[in-house]
Amino acid sequence: MSYSSSTDIRRNASPFLYGDEASSVARVLESGQYGHTDVTEEFERRLAHYLRVPDAVAVTSGTAALHTALVAAGVQPGAEVIVPSMTFCATVQTILAVGATPRFIDIDATTLCVTPDLIKEAITDATTAVMPVLFGGRAIDLTPIREDLAHRGITVIEDAAHAFGSRNPDGTGFVGSDNSVLTCFSFGAIKNLTCGQGGAVIPRTPDEAHTLRRLRLLGIEQSQSERAETTTYQVGGFGLRYPLSALNAAIGLAQLDHFDETAVTRRRLWRAYRTALSGLRDVPLIDVGADRAVPHLCQIRVPRRDEVFAHLRKAHIGVGVHYPPNHLQPAFAPWSRSLPATEQAGEEILSLPFHQHLTEADIALVVHALRAALEATTITPQA
Ligand SMILES: Cc1ncc(COP(=O)(O)O)c(C=O)c1O
Numbered sequence: 001m002s003y004s005s006s007t008d009i010r011r012n013a014s015p016f017l018y019g020d021e022a023s024s025v026a027r028v029l030e031s032g033q034y035g036h037t038d039v040t041e042e043f044e045r046r047l048a049h050y051l052r053v054p055d056a057v058a059v060t061s062g063t064a065a066l067h068t069a070l071v072a073a074g075v076q077p078g079a080e081v082i083v084p085s086m087t088f089c090a091t092v093q094t095i096l097a098v099g100a101t102p103r104f105i106d107i108d109a110t111t112l113c114v115t116p117d118l119i120k121e122a123i124t125d126a127t128t129a130v131m132p133v134l135f136g137g138r139a140i141d142l143t144p145i146r147e148d149l150a151h152r153g154i155t156v157i158e159d160a161a162h163a164f165g166s167r168n169p170d171g172t173g174f175v176g177s178d179n180s181v182l183t184c185f186s187f188g189a190i191k192n193l194t195c196g197q198g199g200a201v202i203p204r205t206p207d208e209a210h211t212l213r214r215l216r217l218l219g220i221e222q223s224q225s226e227r228a229e230t231t232t233y234q235v236g237g238f239g240l241r242y243p244l245s246a247l248n249a250a251i252g253l254a255q256l257d258h259f260d261e262t263a264v265t266r267r268r269l270w271r272a273y274r275t276a277l278s279g280l281r282d283v284p285l286i287d288v289g290a291d292r293a294v295p296h297l298c299q300i301r302v303p304r305r306d307e308v309f310a311h312l313r314k315a316h317i318g319v320g321v322h323y324p325p326n327h328l329q330p331a332f333a334p335w336s337r338s339l340p341a342t343e344q345a346g347e348e349i350l351s352l353p354f355h356q357h358l359t360e361a362d363i364a365l366v367v368h369a370l371r372a373a374l375e376a377t378t379i380t381p382q383a
Contacts, residue, residue, distance in 0.1 A: 008357040009366050012320035013190035016265075016356035018258045024250040036217070036224055036243035043249035046256050047200055051174045057201045057212040058244035058252075062161040062186025064216070065199035066094040068242060069182045070129065072201075072211045073155040075100050079128035084114045085327040085342045087133040091159050092326050100128070104327040106339040110287050112136065112299070112349070116144040129155045134163035134175060136286060137192070137293035141169035146180060161186035164193045165263050165294035176202040187252055190355070192266065192294050193259055195252035198244045216242040263294045265356050270295040272360050273352065276367040280374070286349070297322055298354040300370075304377050305348050311373035317366055320351040 008014070028039055040058055047056040059065050075081060077099030083091055085104040095102045105122045108115050112135040119130055119142075130149065132140045142149070142156065149156060158175070160166075160183050166175045176183040185191075187198035203209040214221060219239030227233050244252075255262070270290050277285055277300065286299040299322065302308050312319045325346040327336040352366055 006362050006365060008355070008359075009353050009362045010316050010318045011355065011357075012318040012351060012353050014355040014357055015189050015194045016262070018254065018261075020257065021251045021254040024254040025247055028246045028250045031246075034245055034247050037246040038225070039246035039253070040244050040249045043195075043244065043252050043256075044200070046253060048202075050256055050259065051176045051202065053174075053177050053179075053202055055203055055206070055209045056176075057203060057209060057216065058249060059199045059201065059216050059242040060244055060248075061197055061242075062159075062184060062188060062191075062199040063090040063094060064240070064242040065184035065186070065201045066091060066131070066157065066159060067097050068212055068215050068240065069157045069184050069201050070094055070098045070100070071215055071238070071240075072203075072208060073129055073157060073182060075128050075155070078126075080124060080126040082119055082122045082127060082130040084131075084133050084135075085325045085339050086112055086135065086323065086345060087159060087326065088161070088323055089326055089329065089331075090161075091131055091133060092332055095131070101126075102326075102332065102335050103127070104332075104335060104337060104339060104342075106341045107135075107345065109341045109345065110284075111138055111289075112286055112345060113138055113140050115140075116142055120145050120148070123152065123154070127152070127154055129157055131157045131159050133159040133161075134166065135297075136288040136299065137163045137166045137296040138288045139163065139166050139169050139175050139292060142181075143170075150180065156181040158183045160184060161188075161191065161199075162296035163293065164191065165259060167292040169289075169292065171292060179204045182208070187248075187255075192262060192296055193252065193255045195244065195248040195255070198248045198252060200244075215239050262356065266295050267293075269354065269356070269358055269360075269363065270298055272363045273298045273354075273367070276363050277370075280367070280371060283370070283374070295354070298352045299349050300352065301345070301348040302350050302374075303348065305350055307377045308370070308373045309350060311376050312369055315369045315373070317369045318353045321349060322351050 079100045183202040187195035219235045221236040
């Protein structure tokens with residue numbers, strides 16, 4: 001059976017534009033200044049204001065944010081960085097980019113996130129940083145190991161690519177507002193907040209903000225506006241070319257104006273899935289903690305996932321898999337180890353279409369198709 005009546009359920013993810021992104025970009029095009037301009041700086045101020053944090057440093061992508069954060073944290077070649085295997089490969093590639101070694105760890109099976117105990121078990125004398133991934137938008141409570149990490153001088157670099165707008169586990173503030181961690185966001189095309197492409201690092205101190213800004217601009221000390229006033233500049237250290245362009249920042253500024261609405265819609269749709277799926281047995285929903293999270297993914301576990309995936313794709317339902325485990329990837333084989341929960345999740349997780357173009361009726365169609373796929377694969381769907 002084909003569910004081609006709704007094109008929205010054919011897509012696993014999709015950006016959602018509110019309409020004023022186009023005029024925001026047009027203003028930048030008309031200005032003739034597309035690079036790192038005061039529009040980028042305005043986006044940084046507005047981001048910081050939204051998250052109630054002192055500062056935010058905008059860069060070209062979430063990958064650039066993680067890379068810059070690792071360099072700013074002083075992670076050197078040969079150092080060990082603890083990272084879950086269950087993440088997008090970008091997290092791991094940034095560890096390799098600084099010459100460090102990924103130490104893959106397992107996840108909690110119900111949340112797909114790391115836990116304080118799993119991190120603690122993996123710490124060695126070589127551990128310099130830990131990169132928890134806020135999977136699907138779920139914030140992670142590191143309270144039990146926070147002091148220990150600080151005592152050992154281990155930096156926490158949160159990969160919050162999925163988690164813009166989510167609240168911290170204690171409910172006190174947004175992800176990014178805990179100033180004992182360096183938080184990295186992605187504003188890629190399908191993220192909760194999109195710049196088309198972009199990212200940001202939330203620094204812990206003003207000094208760190210300065211370092212991050214120097215790093216993202218080829219090591220140059222002066223800001224764009226300071227440079228316009230002088231005939232020279234000073235290259236104070238190593239640097240990359242990662243500043244967010246004004247064109248991308250303009251999209252992000254328009255998106256920020258509507259972000260409260262985005263958060264409400266994504267929570268409503270995630271809960272609609274939860275209700276619709278409650279009638280199915282053997283397909284548990286991955287718990288993103290929707291009371292605090294702005295959900296980024298809607299994932300279930302399903303037996304014989306590859307067959308169910310094929311059935312749903314044939315019915316034009318945009319299912320996906322986030323993610324094939326990294327420790328099983330050829331590029332990361334030297335650091336592979338046995339991670340049972342991750343390996344099982346790698347075989348069972350299935351991401352249902354999840355984006356803001358969906359309606360409750362679309363969700364009912366997806367779940368109807370899932371039920372049919374389960375029946376076709378002789379998995380009993382009735383509760
Ligand atoms: C968990 C995770 N980390 C990092 C990234 C990298 O972000 P970007 O695509 O903006 O470079 C992504 C992007 O999908 C991601 O999902």
